[in-house]
Amino acid sequence: xxxxxxxVMIDILKSKVVLTYLLFLIIICFSIFNLDDNTTxxxxxxxxxxxxxxxxxxxxxxxxxxxxxxxxxxxxxAQPISRKKLITSIYAAVSLSLVTAFILGTxxxxxxxxxxKTGFLFIITGALLTLIFTSLAFLGSVITRDKAKGIGMAIxxxxxxxxxxDGILLLIMFQFNDYPIEKLLMVLSSFxxxxxxxxxxxxxxDYSALMGYSGALxxxxxxxxxxxxxxxxxxxxxxxxxxxxxxRKFIRKDx
Amino acid sequence: MNTEEIFLIGKKLWQHILNGVTKILPFFIFIxxxxxxxxxxxxVSKQDKISSIKQAIAIALPGDTVIIHGGVYKEKxxxxxxxxxxxxxxxxxxxxxxxxxxxTIKDVAGAVVSGITFQFSGFxxxxxxxxxxxxxxxxxxxxxxxxxxxxxxxxxxxxxxxxIEGNQIRGTPGDDEQSTGNGIHLWKxxxxxxxxxxxxxxxxGIYFEFVQHSTISNNYCKNNIRYGLHFMFSNNxxxxxxxxxxxxxxxxxxxxxxxxxxxxxxxxxxxxSTYGLLLKEINDGIIKDNVFEQNTIGIYLEGTNRIxxxxxxxxxxxxxxxxxxxxNNNNVHSNNFFENTFDVATNGSLVLNNFNxxxxxxxxxxxxxxxxxxxxPYRPISLFSMVIENIPVASIFxxxxxxxxxxxxxxxxxxxxxxxxxxxxxxxxxVKM
Numbered sequence: 001x002x003x004x005x006x007x008v009m010i011d012i013l014k015s016k017v018v019l020t021y022l023l024f025l026i027i028i029c030f031s032i033f034n035l036d037d038n039t040t041x042x043x044x045x046x047x048x049x050x051x052x053x054x055x056x057x058x059x060x061x062x063x064x065x066x067x068x069x070x071x072x073x074x075x076x077x078a079q080p081i082s083r084k085k086l087i088t089s090i091y092a093a094v095s096l097s098l099v100t101a102f103i104l105g106t107x108x109x110x111x112x113x114x115x116x117k118t119g120f121l122f123i124i125t126g127a128l129l130t131l132i133f134t135s136l137a138f139l140g141s142v143i144t145r146d147k148a149k150g151i152g153m154a155i156x157x158x159x160x161x162x163x164x165x166d167g168i169l170l171l172i173m174f175q176f177n178d179y180p181i182e183k184l185l186m187v188l189s190s191f192x193x194x195x196x197x198x199x200x201x202x203x204x205x206d207y208s209a210l211m212g213y214s215g216a217l218x219x220x221x222x223x224x225x226x227x228x229x230x231x232x233x234x235x236x237x238x239x240x241x242x243x244x245x246x247x248r249k250f251i252r253k254d255x
Numbered sequence: 256m257n258t259e260e261i262f263l264i265g266k267k268l269w270q271h272i273l274n275g276v277t278k279i280l281p282f283f284i285f286i287x288x289x290x291x292x293x294x295x296x297x298x299v300s301k302q303d304k305i306s307s308i309k310q311a312i313a314i315a316l317p318g319d320t321v322i323i324h325g326g327v328y329k330e331k332x333x334x335x336x337x338x339x340x341x342x343x344x345x346x347x348x349x350x351x352x353x354x355x356x357x358x359t360i361k362d363v364a365g366a367v368v369s370g371i372t373f374q375f376s377g378f379x380x381x382x383x384x385x386x387x388x389x390x391x392x393x394x395x396x397x398x399x400x401x402x403x404x405x406x407x408x409x410x411x412x413x414x415x416x417x418x419i420e421g422n423q424i425r426g427t428p429g430d431d432e433q434s435t436g437n438g439i440h441l442w443k444x445x446x447x448x449x450x451x452x453x454x455x456x457x458x459x460g461i462y463f464e465f466v467q468h469s470t471i472s473n474n475y476c477k478n479n480i481r482y483g484l485h486f487m488f489s490n491n492x493x494x495x496x497x498x499x500x501x502x503x504x505x506x507x508x509x510x511x512x513x514x515x516x517x518x519x520x521x522x523x524x525x526x527x528s529t530y531g532l533l534l535k536e537i538n539d540g541i542i543k544d545n546v547f548e549q550n551t552i553g554i555y556l557e558g559t560n561r562i563x564x565x566x567x568x569x570x571x572x573x574x575x576x577x578x579x580x581x582x583n584n585n586n587v588h589s590n591n592f593f594e595n596t597f598d599v600a601t602n603g604s605l606v607l608n609n610f611n612x613x614x615x616x617x618x619x620x621x622x623x624x625x626x627x628x629x630x631x632p633y634r635p636i637s638l639f640s641m642v643i644e645n646i647p648v649a650s651i652f653x654x655x656x657x658x659x660x661x662x663x664x665x666x667x668x669x670x671x672x673x674x675x676x677x678x679x680x681x682x683x684x685x686v687k688m
Contacts, residue, residue, distance in 0.1 A: 038571075041594055048654060166657040173646060182648045189651055199651060 004076070004086065008093035011069070018101050021057055025105025039114040040205050043122055046106070047201055050126050051194050052162060054102065055133040059154040062094050062137035067147045074255055087138075087250040091243060095134040099127050118204055125197040128235045132193045133157075135242035142249045165192045186222065190231065193238045200231050300324035308333050308341075308349075315339055323347040323371060335360045343370035343400075349386075351376040351405070356384045364393040368400065376405035378429075383436065385410035389417065397422065407436035408457065411444055418448045426456035428480045435480060437462040441469075449474060459485040460502065467491050476500070482507045482533075483524075486514060494519060505531040505550065512538040522548040530555040531572070537562060544688070547572055553595070556582045565589050568688060573597070574640070580605045588612045591685045592635075596653075599635040599676065602644055606675040610635065614682040622683045633681040636672045638665035 012018055028049060036042040066073070069090075076086055106126060110119040140153040169188055173181065189195040203223040222231065297319055299311045309330055311321045317337040325345030332355045335341070341358075351357040354377040360366050373386035385407035389395050395417035401424075402408040408424040411417065419439060429435040438454035439461045441447060447469040453476075454460040460476030463469070464487045471494040476483035483499035484506040486492065493515035499505035505521040507530075508514055514537065521531035531550035532542070536558045546568045547553035553572040554564070557579045564587045569575035575595040576587065580603030587610045592598050598615060612628075620631035639658050642649045652658050665672060 038594065044654065048656070048659075052656065163657055163660075166652060166655045170649075170652065170657060173649060177646045185648055185651060195651075195655070198654060202653060 002089075004081075004089035005093045005096075008069075008090055009097060012065070012093065012097045017061060018097050021061075021098075022101040022105045025102065026108065029106050029109035033109055033113040040118065043110075043114055043118055043201070044205065047122070047198065050106070050122075051129075051198055054126055054129045055161060055194060056158050058098055058130045058133035059137045059140075059158050060151065061098065062134045063141045063150050063154040065094055066090070066138065066141040067150055077255055083251045084247060087142075087247050091134070091138055091246070094138075095131050098130045098134060102126050102130050118201065121204055122201055125200055125235070128232075128239065129193060129197055132235065132238040132242075135239055135246065138246040139242045139249070142246045142253060161192055161194045166195065190222075190234055193235060196231050196234055200228065203227075295319045297321045298324065299328075301326040312339065331355045333358050335363060335366055338363055338365045340367040341369070341371065342367070343372070346370075346372055348372045348374060350374055351384075351386070353377055356382075356386075356388060357405075358387045360387070360389045360392055360395060362391045363395070365395070366392065367396045367398075369396070369398045370400065372401040372403065373405060373408075374403040376407070378406045378434070378436075380433070383407050383410055383440070385436070385440070388412075389414050392417070396420070401425075405436070407440050408438050408454070410437075410440045410442075411447070412442045414444050416446045417444070418450070419452060420448075421451045422453075424452060424454045424457070428456050428458070432458050432481050437485075438476070438479065441466045445469065448472075453477075454479065456480075459483075460499075461485070463487065463489040463492065465489060469493075470495070472496050474498075476502060479503065485509075486511045490514070493517065498522070499524065499531070501525075504529050504533055507533040507535070508537050508540070509533075509535040510537075512540070514540040516540065516542045516545060518544045520546045520548070521550055521553070522546075524550045525573075526551060530577075534559045534562065541565070542567060546570070547575065552577050555579075556585065558582065560584055562586070563588075566686060566688065567591075569593065569595055569598075571595065574600050577601070578608060579603075583607045585609070586611075589686050590614070591688070592616060593685075597637060597640040600640045600644060601636060601673060601676065604673045606673045608676075610676065610678045612680045612682060613678055614685045615678065618681045618683075620681065627683050629681040629683055633678045634666055634669065634672065634676065635678060636676050637662045638671055641671050 029046060032045050033039065033042045036045065077083065103123060107123050110123060136157050137154055140157065141150045144150045144153065169185060173185060189199065199222055295316065297305065297311045297315045299305050299308050299321060305311050307330060308321070308323060308328055312333065312335060315321055320340040320342060322342050322344050325347050327348045327350055329350045329352055335358070349357050349371060351374070353375045357373050357376050358368065368387060376386050377384045386402045386405040387397060387409045389411040390413060392414045393416050395414065397409060398420040400422045402422060403425050404427050408426065409419060409422070424438045426435065426438065435458040437459040438457040439449060439452065441463050443465040445467040447466060449461060449471045450473055452474045454474065455477045457479050458481045460479045460483045461471060461474065462485045466489040469492045471484065474497045476497070477500045479502045481503045482505070483502040484494060484497065486508040487510060489511050491513045495517045496519065498520040501523045503526070505524045524531050529550070530552045531547045532554045534554065534556045538560045540562045542562060542564045544566050548570045549572065551573045553569045553575040555577045559582045562585045564585065567590045569590065569592045571594045574597045575592050576598070577600045578585070580601060585608040587608065589612055591614045593616050598617065615633050615635060618629060618633045620629040620633065622629055624630065638661050
């Protein structure tokens with residue numbers, strides 16, 4: 001297993017895509033922190049970029065990587081290695097390299113400019129988002145054999161969680177605002193990893209205090225210790241469930 | 256005798272008189288000016304013959320000074336009914352034992368209370384018990400006292416021309432607003448001056464009801480459970496260079512006109528219904544050179560007419576301005592808006608106010624003429640703030656990308672946000688303060 005992880009890692013490093021990603025993150029973080037004299041505001045500007053870029057890169061890169069190394073995987077499947085071990089190693093290698101790139105790319109600037117609770121929370125959620133969307137990418141690319149279809153699916157997943165989901169929730173909110181829908185909206189938005197990460201970071205900055213009644217409302221639901229734990233459990237579930245589904249699908253897959 | 260001699264004698268005589276007068280003059284001045292100042296001093300001390308303040312006041316004549324020496328004095332309701340100067344020496348403490356009003360000044364002109372510590376006044380829902388109560392008096396000075404854990408600290412009613420200066424007032428808030436008194440409570444007064452006081456832990460830091468022509472300056476109000484400063488039916492007053500921090504709300508000005516508010520600092524007034532400055536039914540005031548920092552709502556305007564909001568800084572507030580549709584003819588110009596979540600919010604489509612020549616950090620227009628004024632108008636109201644106004648739970652979408660898209664499209668073609676709420680001359684650079 002370690003051997004496969006090692007080879008995949010070397011392969012990823014050779015292609016330099018992940019290195020470019022790391023460099024890109026570092027440049028963005030430093031430029032944002034230098035533009036804003038207020039680091040909390042810097043974190044919030046970063047939040048918007050990260051919520052957008054991290055899922056996109058994780059999804060597209062993982063999908064393309066799996067399709068491109070299709071022959072390598074087929075070769076290994078023919079070897080006496082358990083399929084479970086094989087897919088887990090590839091998943092571990094891809095996600096490990098992306099997470100490392102993210103942690104280094106945002107971690108260094110955050111450690112320099114904003115080494116506080118919000119900063120660390122930010123790094124942890126970003127890393128979890130990377131894992132979640134790598135899992136989803138694996139699931140997508142195991143389901144389909146067609147590369148175009150796979151990438152299309154990845155882009156759709158990204159579009160869905162970043163934009164469409166909130167659009168649908170807004171629609172529900174406008175249609176049913178005569179009813180007590182607060183709890184329903186909270187629950188629904190917690191099913192979206194992008195939304196829940198955004199909310200998690202917002203309630204740990206002083207933003208919610210400034211929002212008055214409505215801020216107090218969602219701080220009451222999600223801002224407590226219990227709320228944070230629940231949010232993390234949801235995020236981890238988003239990592240594990242698609243990953244297990246992908247592994248199961250891969251084991252039964254007919255090459 | 257010829258006329259020349261007569262003239263000479265007259266001249267000599269005149270010189271004698273003049274000589275005599277210059278010799279007598281110092282004594283004369285002494286008698287006229289100094290003698291009345293040498294009014295009697297009555298010393299009160301636990302060790303001396305006169306050990307009770309009441310006793311001292313009884314024997315003192317109008318114009319006398321009563322010096323209270325260090326020690327704890329537990330006397331029920333001391334009343335001053337003549338012109339006296341009450342001075343504390345070596346920190347005397349007047350204790351109300353949680354039962355009585357401590358000191359009452361009634362129908363007096365020119366009394367002074369200075370350098371004394373008051374503590375534990377009684378509490379009553381019927382009578383407003385206070386540490387120092389002044390009724391029907393004139394020219395009163397209350398300075399440099401320390402007032403701890405009282406119901407009302409300083410309560411002044413039906414009095415004119417007085418000064419409250421340099422007092423330290425610390426209360427312990429009760430369970431709710433009803434069981435807590437105000438720090439400095441003024442009712443039906445005029446020409447009051449309130450300077451350099453520090454007021455914490457009361458209901459309202461400073462409360463004005465029917466108070467005219469008064470000045471409040473350089474005070475510091477913190478952690479009061481209702482308002483830092485509260486105006487009701489008080490006209491022609493001004494407050495300058497005060498700081499209002501972490502109160503239930505910074506300042507509330509209600510049902511008043513001609514109030515001038517200059518160079519104050521409103522900060523960290525945060526909570527569900529909390530404002531830096533709350534204006535309700537206010538006419539003809541000026542709000543100038545103030546700083547509003549990290550408040551839930553910087554200024555809340557309701558039923559407000561002809562107010563000028565000039566040269567203020569709004570920094571990192573939830574809402575900088577919340578201007579209800581019931582406001583008319585207010586001018587908001589030459590202000591700086593930095594890093595507020597929402598710059599302006601309103602509750603309707605009717606806008607009868609002017610917003611011109613402000614600096615908005617969210618403005619993304621251009622200035623081709625290079626005259627420092629943006630060529631494209633700025634709309635400070637975002638669609639999202641209108642949505643939150645109607646559906647509070649929408650705040651879970653704060654900083655979501657969809658909301659950003661909606662806001663941008665709304666800015667190009669306004670449909671929900673009021674079309675008239677627009678700054679036609681937004682500044683490219685912040686106003687220098």
